Amino acid sequence: MLYKQKLARGFLHLADGQEAVPVGLEAASSYKDSLIQTYRDHCTAVGRGVTVKEVFAELLGRVDGAVRGLGGSMHLYKAENNFYGGMGIVGTHVPLGAGLAFAHKYRKDGCVSFTLYGDGAANQGQISEAINMSALWNLPVVFVVENNHFGMGTSQDRASKSARFYTRGDYIPGLWVDGMDVLAVKNGIAFARQHALEHGPIIVEMDTYRYHGHSISDPGSSYRTRDEIQGVRRARDPIEHVRTLLTEFKMASSSELKQLERKLKKGVQDDIEAAKQSAEPPIEDLWNNIYRDGLGAQFRNIDSTRNKIQLPQGSAGR
Ligand SMILES: Cc1ncc(C[n+]2csc(CCOP(=O)(O)OP(=O)(O)O)c2C)c(N)n1
Incomplete structure (x- = not known):
């Protein structure tokens, strides 16, 4: 979704x-x-x-x-x-x-x-x-x-x-x-x-x-x-198989399992x-972790106000 x-x-x-x-x-x-x-x-x-x-x-x-x-x-x-x-x-x-x-x-x-x-x-x-x-x-x-x-x-x-x-x-x-x-x-x-x-x-x-x-x-x-x-799904589903084992061996009742499932679903939604709510990565991350020392200012500058990467003159096409 x-x-x-x-x-x-x-x-x-x-x-x-x-x-x-x-x-x-x-x-x-x-x-x-x-x-x-x-x-x-x-x-x-x-x-x-x-x-x-x-x-x-x-x-x-x-x-x-x-x-x-x-x-x-x-x-x-x-x-x-x-x-x-x-x-x-x-x-x-x-x-x-x-x-x-x-x-x-x-x-x-x-x-x-x-x-x-x-x-x-x-x-x-x-x-x-x-x-x-x-x-x-x-x-x-x-x-x-x-x-x-x-x-x-x-x-x-x-x-x-x-x-x-x-x-x-x-x-x-x-x-x-x-x-x-x-x-x-x-x-x-x-x-x-x-x-x-x-x-x-x-x-x-x-x-x-x-x-x-x-x-x-x-x-x-x-x-x-x-x-x-x-x-x-009907014959071999791995999760249903566990549910069957747990209930058949009386390790949990089906209502306990339903309750647990509800709790987990809520946790996933949260x-x-x-x-x-988490932020997007900063634009610098585009080249962090690529070169050992980060991609130096000698290659690129950022105009953060316009959020645009500018290549220095003469470097186009490299
Ligand atoms: C070298 C290479 N060739 C083709 C692809 C395109 N491709 C991505 S997944 C895939 C099928 C792989 O099937 P399988 O190994 O059975 O793994 P599954 O997707 O079923 O988990 C193909 C051909 C690729 N990513 N890399």
């Missing part, structure tokens, strides 16, 4: 349907482990300790956002909890994930790198390169394929010769996990984390599903039927309102 109101801008990829993956992953790891992933990063960021307000403020491009409103939906980040984003270019972060694992091994800190990518990304050459190096050097990396069954408007079967992604590491082992079941995710990740520490890299395929289109510009129903989406 914020996007339709033109308050959230840029690209936007929703992750509803895939919630069990970050929740289960965080339950079996710690913020000392590194985590890096794609642009579909809202839930993962919250799992890594980015607040809901920081996520919304980032979507709205405000200074209270996770990266001061400069990154947007695809570039959430929290270095102090070893969350390295949020990357827009498909597959490019996977070698970086291997690099993070190299750092853990070098420092001997007993931690691993969780490197998440999609079923579409799994066909990229650089994934094979990252797997080769991490196997060669025995790096503590867990490659997590979030198989939501679709790339950008393309089903996995039209893009992948083999859609058994957990087998695609050739000489490294793989594990298939029901990515809609948070407890299965937790157990799978706990196993894989231990394996990575003792024996090196492993692939974990999380069988999950995205309800929405690839991004906000994709209605998401031209390459699959609405019945299919409704069917997954966070959205607070995000809307």
